[in-house]
Amino acid sequence: MKITVDTDLCEVHGDCVVAAPDIFDIGEDDDVVQILNAEPGEEYRAAIVQATKMCPVAAIKIEG
Amino acid sequence: MTTTTAPELRIFDYDTYAEGDPATFGLPLEQYRYLRDEEPCFQQEFDDPMLIDKAWVVSRNEDIWEVDRNTELYAADRGYVNIWQVVPIDPKNGGMPAMLTTDGERHRAQRQVLAKGFTPGFVRKLEGKFRQYAKDVVDDALDKGTFNFVHTIAHNMPMEALGDVLGVPPEDRVKFFGWVDKFAAPFDTRITASFDEVMEAIGNLMVYSEELAELKRREPGDDVMTRLVASGEGGEPLMSPEEIMGNVALLASGAAESTRTAMSHGMHELMRNEKAMAWMREHQDNLPPTVIQEMVRIASPFTHLVRTATRDHELHGKQIKEGDIVAMLFAAGNFDERAFDRPEEFQPDRIENPHVSFGRGPHKCLGQHVAALEMKILFEELFQRTSSIEPAGPISYVRDAYSRGVYELPVTVTPR
Ligand code: HEM
Numbered sequence: 082m083k084i085t086v087d088t089d090l091c092e093v094h095g096d097c098v099v100a101a102p103d104i105f106d107i108g109e110d111d112d113v114v115q116i117l118n119a120e121p122g123e124e125y126r127a128a129i130v131q132a133t134k135m136c137p138v139a140a141i142k143i144e145g
Numbered sequence: 146m147t148t149t150t151a152p153e154l155r156i157f158d159y160d161t162y163a164e165g166d167p168a169t170f171g172l173p174l175e176q177y178r179y180l181r182d183e184e185p186c187f188q189q190e191f192d193d194p195m196l197i198d199k200a201w202v203v204s205r206n207e208d209i210w211e212v213d214r215n216t217e218l219y220a221a222d223r224g225y226v227n228i229w230q231v232v233p234i235d236p237k238n239g240g241m242p243a244m245l246t247t248d249g250e251r252h253r254a255q256r257q258v259l260a261k262g263f264t265p266g267f268v269r270k271l272e273g274k275f276r277q278y279a280k281d282v283v284d285d286a287l288d289k290g291t292f293n294f295v296h297t298i299a300h301n302m303p304m305e306a307l308g309d310v311l312g313v314p315p316e317d318r319v320k321f322f323g324w325v326d327k328f329a330a331p332f333d334t335r336i337t338a339s340f341d342e343v344m345e346a347i348g349n350l351m352v353y354s355e356e357l358a359e360l361k362r363r364e365p366g367d368d369v370m371t372r373l374v375a376s377g378e379g380g381e382p383l384m385s386p387e388e389i390m391g392n393v394a395l396l397a398s399g400a401a402e403s404t405r406t407a408m409s410h411g412m413h414e415l416m417r418n419e420k421a422m423a424w425m426r427e428h429q430d431n432l433p434p435t436v437i438q439e440m441v442r443i444a445s446p447f448t449h450l451v452r453t454a455t456r457d458h459e460l461h462g463k464q465i466k467e468g469d470i471v472a473m474l475f476a477a478g479n480f481d482e483r484a485f486d487r488p489e490e491f492q493p494d495r496i497e498n499p500h501v502s503f504g505r506g507p508h509k510c511l512g513q514h515v516a517a518l519e520m521k522i523l524f525e526e527l528f529q530r531t532s533s534i535e536p537a538g539p540i541s542y543v544r545d546a547y548s549r550g551v552y553e554l555p556v557t558v559t560p561r
């Protein structure tokens with residue numbers, strides 16, 4: 082599974098950080114979300130699907 | 146057919162909420178069900194000079210997600226915020242532009258200026274300060290023993306916490322949030338005696354916001370107001386003077402009253418629901434986020450917001466025309482059995498909770514993480530320091546169909 086975020090869309094709502102804190106983070110000076118682990122294992126799938134659904138601007142994509 | 150028939154619908158009538166049934170969270174759940182099942186795109190007409198003329202009302206959870214997210218078809222920048230004619234952040238009707246009444250690039254730009262003061266990471270840093278406020282508020286409550294929860298706890302905690310986040314000096318907080326209370330409840334004469342008071346409060350807030358902007362330019366701090374008045378790399382201000390005023394009004398009105406409302410409805414439900422109360426006691430050392438989101442769901446602090454259709458289209462068989470107003474009835478979407486397991490139950494451990502109390506699209510509440518943290522800390526402190534929290538009289542609600550304030554919630558606490 083590979084994760085990408087469309088940084089033109091991301092508005093740092095932070096919903097993905099709440100849904101999948103091991104995968105997404107927003108540091109103090111970040112203008113867009115940071116992906117901590119772009120190719121995580123299957124055990125994270127549920128959390129990441131949730132993050133994708135929750136993102137208010139549909140910026141997150143999952144491949145595979 | 147269902148139990149409610151169309152002519153009895155009073156979903157935008159302030160007395161419906163003022164006289165709400167405490168057993169259904171003060172909400173007209175039967176009317177909402179009728180709408181979702183029978184009239185998912187309902188034409189509501191109004192006959193009141195203070196209100197808009199008409200709106201299409203969407204009430205299903207899924208439709209609210211769609212309207213809120215599809216800003217290309219449902220615009221926020223073409224006038225009106227809710228069913229009221231006058232809102233201080235509506236630039237099309239005499240107000241100032243703010244994030245919530247702007248779309249596209251300019252919305253993104255404004256959000257970018259402020260977002261860093263609201264991310265989950267930034268908010269976590271506020272925890273220590275919030276704990277101190279919670280402690281002070283609970284000290285005061287324990288001293289009193291019996292008190293109005295809305296005032297003693299739910300008013301004072303957000304006032305101090307938000308004062309910090311926004312950067313309102315402590316000595317100005319009472320007057321600052323006092324103005325907001327007036328224009329947040331324009332139809333409840335116990336709070337706002339006349340509409341002149343509403344206009345006066347808006348005027349005072351606007352004047353004050355300019356003074357505050359001046360103060361922050363002189364003495365910047367690590368707060369939202371300082372971000373609002375900051376300049377970009379070229380030395381140009383990031384926000385126009387109108388946007389500064391509009392966003393101060395938005396932050397002030399979006400923040401304190403809503404959080405107070407969520408806390409109060411949450412507290413009320415816990416006192417009527419033994420199972421939930423016991424669950425809170427079990428988890429009082431570290432409240433899971435599920436219970437906070439569940440309180441925000443059943444509270445539905447803002448019943449609705451509106452958008453404007455940008456072109457003709459059809460929805461559930463109804464012909465919506467360009468320029469028509471579409472209302473997202475959040476409170477109905479929060480009880481949709483298409484989206485929730487047993488929505489009429491308060492479930493503190495609810496995992497699947499697609500509630501729309503904070504919205505779901507690009508305008509999704511900027512303060513959601515601040516509000517959640519305030520509530521978590523406040524309830525932890527209150528529960529840890531009491532052995533019982535009991536009702537000391539009936540709940541009563543603010544007379545309003547937009548913001549679902551609690552007017553009085555008498556409570557008795559016993560210290561541990
Ligand atoms: C339980 C408490 C709260 C509730 C229920 C709430 C609810 C909402 C809702 C429904 C929206 C509009 C969402 C949409 O149109 O999709 C919103 C937007 C907003 N809220 Fe909140 N809010 C709360 C607390 C706060 C706090 C504490 C702050 C600030 C510290 C805040 C600041 C804002 C701002 C600035 C916006 C506009 C965002 C934009 O247009 O991009 N809110 N809120």
Ligand code: SF4
Pocket residue numbers: 086090091092093094095096097098105113114135136137138139140141
């Ligand atoms: S939820 Fe979406 S907009 Fe928010 S930080 Fe994550 S990717 Fe960005």
